Amino acid sequence: MSAATVRQEAIQSLRRKLAASEQSHSIQQLVPSGLKSLDALLPNGGLPTASLIEWISEDVGLSAASIALKAIAPMLALPGCLAIVDERHDFHADTLRCHGIPLSRALLIRPAHVVSAEPATNLSRFVRQASAAHSDALWSLEQAARCAGVRVVLTFLEQASSAVMRRLQLAVERSGVTIVLIRPASILHQPSFADLRLHVAAQQPVTATDRRRLSVRLLRSRHGLQHTGHALLEVDHETGAVHSISELADAEPSAATAF
Amino acid sequence: MQSLQRRLRSEGDCPPSLALHTGAPGTTDPKTRTASEAETDLKYLRSVFPSASGGPAVVAVSREAWIAGVRPGMPLAEARSMAQPLTVHRRQVQNKTRRGTTEAAAKTTVVFHEWTPVSDRRALAAVAEITRRYAPVVGLDDMPLPDSLLLDITGCGQLFGGEAALAELLLRDLRQAGCNSRIAIADTIAAVWALTHTERDRPEVRRSSQSSQRRASPRDADIAMLHELPIQIIPPGQQQEELARLPISASRLPLKDLQILAHLGIRSIGQLLALPREDLPSRLSEDAVLRVRHLLSITEEFIGPLLESNPVAAAWASEYPAKTFADIRQVLQHLVENVADQIDRRRVACSMIACELTSVSGTKIPLSASVVKPTQSAELMFDVLSLRLETLPLSEPVAAMSMTLQTVPLPVSRQRDLFSPTEHIRPQEELATLIARLSNRLGPQSVSTFRIQADPRPEHSVTLESILPSDSGESSLPQSEQVLQRLTAPDLDALEKIEQTIARPLRLLAAPQQITGCDDSQRPPEHINVLGKVRAVIDFSGPERIQTAWWTDQPCNRDYYRVLMDSGSQLWIFRDLQTGNWYLHGVFD
Numbered sequence: 001m002s003a004a005t006v007r008q009e010a011i012q013s014l015r016r017k018l019a020a021s022e023q024s025h026s027i028q029q030l031v032p033s034g035l036k037s038l039d040a041l042l043p044n045g046g047l048p049t050a051s052l053i054e055w056i057s058e059d060v061g062l063s064a065a066s067i068a069l070k071a072i073a074p075m076l077a078l079p080g081c082l083a084i085v086d087e088r089h090d091f092h093a094d095t096l097r098c099h100g101i102p103l104s105r106a107l108l109i110r111p112a113h114v115v116s117a118e119p120a121t122n123l124s125r126f127v128r129q130a131s132a133a134h135s136d137a138l139w140s141l142e143q144a145a146r147c148a149g150v151r152v153v154l155t156f157l158e159q160a161s162s163a164v165m166r167r168l169q170l171a172v173e174r175s176g177v178t179i180v181l182i183r184p185a186s187i188l189h190q191p192s193f194a195d196l197r198l199h200v201a202a203q204q205p206v207t208a209t210d211r212r213r214l215s216v217r218l219l220r221s222r223h224g225l226q227h228t229g230h231a232l233l234e235v236d237h238e239t240g241a242v243h244s245i246s247e248l249a250d251a252e253p254s255a256a257t258a259f
Numbered sequence: 260m261q262s263l264q265r266r267l268r269s270e271g272d273c274p275p276s277l278a279l280h281t282g283a284p285g286t287t288d289p290k291t292r293t294a295s296e297a298e299t300d301l302k303y304l305r306s307v308f309p310s311a312s313g314g315p316a317v318v319a320v321s322r323e324a325w326i327a328g329v330r331p332g333m334p335l336a337e338a339r340s341m342a343q344p345l346t347v348h349r350r351q352v353q354n355k356t357r358r359g360t361t362e363a364a365a366k367t368t369v370v371f372h373e374w375t376p377v378s379d380r381r382a383l384a385a386v387a388e389i390t391r392r393y394a395p396v397v398g399l400d401d402m403p404l405p406d407s408l409l410l411d412i413t414g415c416g417q418l419f420g421g422e423a424a425l426a427e428l429l430l431r432d433l434r435q436a437g438c439n440s441r442i443a444i445a446d447t448i449a450a451v452w453a454l455t456h457t458e459r460d461r462p463e464v465r466r467s468s469q470s471s472q473r474r475a476s477p478r479d480a481d482i483a484m485l486h487e488l489p490i491q492i493i494p495p496g497q498q499q500e501e502l503a504r505l506p507i508s509a510s511r512l513p514l515k516d517l518q519i520l521a522h523l524g525i526r527s528i529g530q531l532l533a534l535p536r537e538d539l540p541s542r543l544s545e546d547a548v549l550r551v552r553h554l555l556s557i558t559e560e561f562i563g564p565l566l567e568s569n570p571v572a573a574a575w576a577s578e579y580p581a582k583t584f585a586d587i588r589q590v591l592q593h594l595v596e597n598v599a600d601q602i603d604r605r606r607v608a609c610s611m612i613a614c615e616l617t618s619v620s621g622t623k624i625p626l627s628a629s630v631v632k633p634t635q636s637a638e639l640m641f642d643v644l645s646l647r648l649e650t651l652p653l654s655e656p657v658a659a660m661s662m663t664l665q666t667v668p669l670p671v672s673r674q675r676d677l678f679s680p681t682e683h684i685r686p687q688e689e690l691a692t693l694i695a696r697l698s699n700r701l702g703p704q705s706v707s708t709f710r711i712q713a714d715p716r717p718e719h720s721v722t723l724e725s726i727l728p729s730d731s732g733e734s735s736l737p738q739s740e741q742v743l744q745r746l747t748a749p750d751l752d753a754l755e756k757i758e759q760t761i762a763r764p765l766r767l768l769a770a771p772q773q774i775t776g777c778d779d780s781q782r783p784p785e786h787i788n789v790l791g792k793v794r795a796v797i798d799f800s801g802p803e804r805i806q807t808a809w810w811t812d813q814p815c816n817r818d819y820y821r822v823l824m825d826s827g828s829q830l831w832i833f834r835d836l837q838t839g840n841w842y843l844h845g846v847f848d
Binding site: 069 | 686687688690694702705706707709711723749760764766768769826827845
């Protein structure tokens, strides 16, 4: 046995012990998403509650948020509401029904909206207002994350400092709330504080069919082993429903380091 | 009349016969000179009794005075000549009022007393204090010569074991205070006013209660037991049916309009509501049309709250003003502790806090904060006020501060689940605190729930409902308990009831964004600029036509398409059928 293999085994063993140790002190529960291929990709076969989950969308309009909603819908079988922090004021709640979430369980939080920049003379005021609106959104997100009456918080978040992410991480560990962040691919180079970081992209080549095929990769898992492979999902054009495709993800542990 | 009778009776030697009359024209009670409401009352009374314009005239009589021949509208001199000296046999009175009773005859005289509108309003305000423990908002009706108290008991019934039990307790308290009253509970002010101002028809009430027992309603079970009391409870959905049988005089229409309707042979509210609504503005006054809209529940009506005579309040003033936010917060904390102590002693809970900050230059700055669930917690009250304070534009030091609380009966915590007593209660408490904090910091409109609306236009298919009322609105507290219950409690039935829907984009742009550079207006564009990146369209499906009638406020004539881009993204675009322009309306994110 080579030295590299021995070192790799030692690292894997330590990682398992660390994960087991963290899980024994955690208030997390695992809730299967109901999407078989996604559950097969996730470290313990489901999404953890009391966690921070990032969904990275390669481009706009790739249904990353729809997949996230479909995946978190089973969590609402537990008490608590779904809080949506909508900084951009464009969340359309009719979609919730497509993913099996009753509207009665959703709470919308919309901080003050900055409509548009006025003439260039008022640009600085516009920037100030936009900055204030973003601060309010982050404050709302943290408040919701600290509230035990909330089960899941969903938001679109582009930029956030490490300090903000760390505060969110601490908040969910304390309250048991799950935060779902929908983020653009531009943040991929930034360090992650998330328990899970998932990446959504279109399956190439894009073809004209009745159903869109999307690929989900697990980029980071805090408590589990890193998985290569991907989950294949498809979105029905007519109903907007997200389905799992029978092809299973490769469950072999990768050689790459997860931390 | 009732309070005056009580006072005279307590003086001992006074007979119960009583008649109220107006003063001579021009000799107004000094107390009414500045009171515009009282002047309106007097003006209205003179329009009802024209004889009161020329000199003192009788405006109200007790039952005994009526038997003696004194009538409202009679000139005072004529009434006096008829009534004095007067011998009214008690037996006559009793025979009129109570069958089979005989008592010894007794002599009685009619006492004439000058009527003052202010006294009436003051007496009603005093009665309102008795009713405050049953409702967070108590007000007078907005008619001239108000004679009714309006209580918003939304969500309060469960604190007393149901709306029927609440009504019974309220009736008991009013009777103990010497008030002979009628109580009605319904969904609108127009309905309760009409019911309480119409002589009750017992067989009708019984019939409506029997039919209502077949319907599922929380009020149904309470009705049968109330038919012996002057209490009427109208189950939700039966209001129009009950109103239809009432006389037109109970509709609160102005006198002139009532005369017009009488001339047309309209005798009941049912006949009035059956008239074509579009014809009413040409025949009736603006006020009358508004009253009809109230009766039909088209226009919502609010209760103008009466201020409490002894509210929970605290105040601070100092010659050394509070200059910084830290100073103001410290004063606020001091005041909050004070009022928290008061509500604890009174066994009530706070539903809204109203503060007034006075700057050194005398400028008054209002500061108010609400909570979702009534609370006694000083910590929460201080928290929401502090969050509101952060949004306040303060430019000067504060020299004085006052704080007044709107209070409601203390809510009772109830165990909902035998084996996990706190499982469902704790999330609700926590969520109530969160909503209060968010609403007070961001504004009440920023925190809302969703409601599906039957509107084909995508932007109107879901409406937002604020959980806390806005600052300017006079609406009462919403049914927060039910909202919190709905939000937090898992409802597996609701999950099953979700019907199959048509795909809609998760992000719907507030204003559709026009797509430029389309060569052929009949086919979707080949390229679309999405957030600064130009993408090629490789496929599309549609159209889905969404069209509304031309008379709607924002007519919609659109053909929607779902387009697939070369990046795999899916967008929702539409062609305006009137202009032929293409617009990006949503993103399937």
